Amino acid sequence: LRFMGEYGRAREHLEYSGTLYIAEGDKAGLADVFEEMGRVVWEQGDKGAYAQALEHLEKATDIRRRLPHKRALARTINNLANIQLTMGHLNIARTLHTEALEIRAAINDERGQMLSLLGLGAVHYECANWQEAMTNFEQGLRIAIQLGDRTYEAILKLNIGETHLSCNRLNEAETFFTDGIELARELGNRRVEGLPIRCGRAPLL
Numbered sequence: 001l002r003f004m005g006e007y008g009r010a011r012e013h014l015e016y017s018g019t020l021y022i023a024e025g026d027k028a029g030l031a032d033v034f035e036e037m038g039r040v041v042w043e044q045g046d047k048g049a050y051a052q053a054l055e056h057l058e059k060a061t062d063i064r065r066r067l068p069h070k071r072a073l074a075r076t077i078n079n080l081a082n083i084q085l086t087m088g089h090l091n092i093a094r095t096l097h098t099e100a101l102e103i104r105a106a107i108n109d110e111r112g113q114m115l116s117l118l119g120l121g122a123v124h125y126e127c128a129n130w131q132e133a134m135t136n137f138e139q140g141l142r143i144a145i146q147l148g149d150r151t152y153e154a155i156l157k158l159n160i161g162e163t164h165l166s167c168n169r170l171n172e173a174e175t176f177f178t179d180g181i182e183l184a185r186e187l188g189n190r191r192v193e194g195l196p197i198r199c200g201r202a203p204l205l
Contacts, residue, residue: 010040027063028072034060035076042083054083074103074112081119085126094123114143114152118159125163134163154183 014037021029038056041049057080064073081096097120104112121136141156161176 011037014040028067028069031060031063031067031072031076034063035079038079038083050083050087054080054087057083070103070107071109071112074100074107074109074116077103078112078116078119081123085119085123090123090127094120094127097123110143111147111149114140114147114149114156117143118152118156121159121163125159125166128166130163130167134160137163150183150187151189154180154187154189156180157183 014033018030018033018037021027021033034056038053038060041056042053057076060076061073061080064076067073077096077100081093081100084090084096085093097116101113101116101120103109104116117136117140121133121140124130124133124136137156137159141153141160144150144153144156157176157180161173161180164170164173164176
C-alpha cells in the first residue's frame with residue numbers, strides 16, 4: 001500500500017498488525033511494524049513527519065537491540081541515522097552510521113557496508129570534513145563496483161564529484177559528475193542524477 005501511495009490505508013493496516021504482534025508477543029514483527037510506519041510517515045511528508053518518523057524508528061531500534069537479528073538491527077539503525085541526518089543532528093547521525101557499519105562488517109554484509117559508508121560520508125560532507133567524506137564514498141564505490149550495483153555506483157560517483165567540487169578540484173569533479181550522470185542515464189534512472197548529497201531527504205531502506 002505504501003508503494004501505491006495509499007498512506008492512510010497503510011497506516012491502518014500497520015496499526016492493526018501491531019496489535020496482533022503485541023498479542024502474540026512477536027517482538028520482531030512489532031519492530032517491523034514500527035519501522036514500516038516510520039517509512040510511511042516519512043514518505044507521506046505531512047507536517048511533523050520527521051519527528052513522527054524518528055519516534056517510530058527509535059521504537060523499532062530499541063526492540064531490535066534486544067533481538068539476535070543483526071542484519072535487521074543494522075538496517076533500522078541506518079534508517080534512524082538518515083532521519084537524524086536530515087533533521088541536522090549530525091553527531092547522532094555519525095554515531096549511528098558508525099554503529100551500523102560496524103555491525104555490517106562483523107556479519108560480512110557487503111551491501112549493507114556500502115550503504116553505511118554512503119550515509120557516513122554524507123554526514124562528514126555536511127560537517128565539511130571533506131577528506132573523511134571522500135574516504136567513505138571511495139570505499140563505498142569500491143564495494144558497489146565489486147557487487148555490480150550500478151545504481152549505487154552512479155550515486156557514489158556523483159557524491160565523490162560533489163566532494164571534489166567542494167574542495168575546488170574542478171577537473172576531478174567533472175570526471176566523476178560525467179561518469180555518474182552517464183551511468184544514471186544508461187540505467188534510465190533520472191532521479192539518481194540529482195539524488196546524492198543535495199537530496200535534502202535521505203531515503204529510508
